[in-house]
Amino acid sequence: MPAQLISGTELAASIREQIARRAAELTELGHQPGLAVVLVGEDPASQVYVRNKVAACEKAGFKSIMHRLPANTTQTELLALVNTLNHDDTIHGILVQLPLPSHMDSHSVIEAIAAHKDVDGFHVSNAGLLMTGKPLFRPCTPYGVMKMLELTGINLRGAEAVVIGASNIVGKPQAMLLLQQGATVTLCNSKTKDLKAHCQRADVLVVAVGRPNMVTGDMIKPGAVVIDVGINRLPNGQLCGDVDFESAKAVAGWITPVPGGVGPMTITMLLQNTIEAVERRLSQH
Numbered sequence: 001m002p003a004q005l006i007s008g009t010e011l012a013a014s015i016r017e018q019i020a021r022r023a024a025e026l027t028e029l030g031h032q033p034g035l036a037v038v039l040v041g042e043d044p045a046s047q048v049y050v051r052n053k054v055a056a057c058e059k060a061g062f063k064s065i066m067h068r069l070p071a072n073t074t075q076t077e078l079l080a081l082v083n084t085l086n087h088d089d090t091i092h093g094i095l096v097q098l099p100l101p102s103h104m105d106s107h108s109v110i111e112a113i114a115a116h117k118d119v120d121g122f123h124v125s126n127a128g129l130l131m132t133g134k135p136l137f138r139p140c141t142p143y144g145v146m147k148m149l150e151l152t153g154i155n156l157r158g159a160e161a162v163v164i165g166a167s168n169i170v171g172k173p174q175a176m177l178l179l180q181q182g183a184t185v186t187l188c189n190s191k192t193k194d195l196k197a198h199c200q201r202a203d204v205l206v207v208a209v210g211r212p213n214m215v216t217g218d219m220i221k222p223g224a225v226v227i228d229v230g231i232n233r234l235p236n237g238q239l240c241g242d243v244d245f246e247s248a249k250a251v252a253g254w255i256t257p258v259p260g261g262v263g264p265m266t267i268t269m270l271l272q273n274t275i276e277a278v279e280r281r282l283s284q285h
């Protein structure tokens with residue numbers, strides 16, 4: 001039996017409906033959720049993502065402010081904008097689109113964002129809180145993946161979870177969230193020996209590397225849940241994931257498509273985190 005599809009597009013739409021309802025209530029109370037998205041430079045892929053994020057905000061009834069800065073913006077100018085947004089009470093979430101131009105130090109920029117507005121969850125204090133099991137914001141992509149896993153009904157307690165890719169924004173926080181749900185987690189990287197053997201043990205396989213079709217059907221345990229985070233643009237302009245969808249879907253129990261999989265969930269969880277920021281501020285005043 002071929003794998004069941006986990007539609008990120010559909011799950012995202014149903015979560016966004018709830019978010020829009022809550023946003024309307026919060027607006028009614030005088031607290032319209034506000035997200036600021038900062039894009040430096042003209043990277044075409046980043047422009048697409050940022051446009052999608054702003055459109056999703058508007059559709060959900062958020063206030064969304066897009067700050068587009070030229071590629072030659074200085075780090076000092078960017079830090080000044082971040083500081084202004086930190087002090088703007090109409091803004092609950094701040095997202096600085098990565099990657100930043102090479103003349104900037106993204107670490108310092110992320111650290112400049114007020115941790116309570118860091119809806120990406122990338123600030124070191126948010127990474128630390130996640131690690132200790134008391135997250136303020138869960139990074140959007142891994143958070144979205146957890147929602148997709150919930151939809152499959154898989155019991156993560158004692159499950160073998162393998163994450164391929166160990167970046168600070170996807171792989172590492174993904175491993176933490178899986179661990180917190182009781183999975184036995186293996187986190188693989190470019191030095192991993194015999195990746196195939198690790199994958200074949202996985203009840204849950206999350207792939208976040210950035211290499212087209214690197215995971216093939218022969219690497220997958222029959223019935224496994226396979227989550228493809230990768231977004232790769234092929235020379236012909238087509239988007240594809242890190243998983244070879246055709247061979248994988250013949251073996252997996254559940255699988256996410258690209259596009260229409262994790263990507264739309266990432267944006268949804270960005271909205272979710274912004275709502276959480278508003279709720280938190282309300283409960284503290």
Ligand SMILES: NC(=O)C1=CN([C@@H]2O[C@H](COP(=O)(O)OP(=O)(O)OC[C@H]3O[C@@H](n4cnc5c(N)ncnc54)[C@H](OP(=O)(O)O)[C@@H]3O)[C@@H](O)[C@H]2O)C=CC1
Nearest residue numbers: 141165166167170189190208209210229230231262263266
């Ligand atoms: N759908 C979505 O919403 C999102 C999608 N993405 C996509 O996910 C992918 C990963 O992104 P990101 O985490 O930022 O990537 P990074 O480039 O930051 O990290 C890649 C990771 O993959 C590991 N890796 C590289 N080659 C191999 C290999 N042959 N075998 C095993 N591991 C390997 C690297 O190992 P090492 O640590 O040893 O270098 C590293 O840990 C990209 O395609 C990106 O576009 C990213 C964010 C959101």
Ligand SMILES: Nc1nc(=O)c2c([nH]1)NC[C@@H]1CN(c3ccc(C(=O)N[C@@H](CCC(=O)O)C(=O)O)cc3)C=[N+]21
Nearest residue numbers: 048049095096097098099120231259260261263264266
């Ligand atoms: N500060 C910051 N936060 C991020 O969350 C962040 C970032 N920087 N830099 C880049 C990555 C990547 N990312 C994606 C979000 C949505 C889709 C998405 O919606 N993808 C659609 C397709 C979009 C298309 O057509 O290109 C899909 O998969 O169906 C993809 C990728 C967020 N990132």
Ligand SMILES: [Mg+2]
Nearest residue numbers: 260261262263
């Ligand atoms: Mg996707």
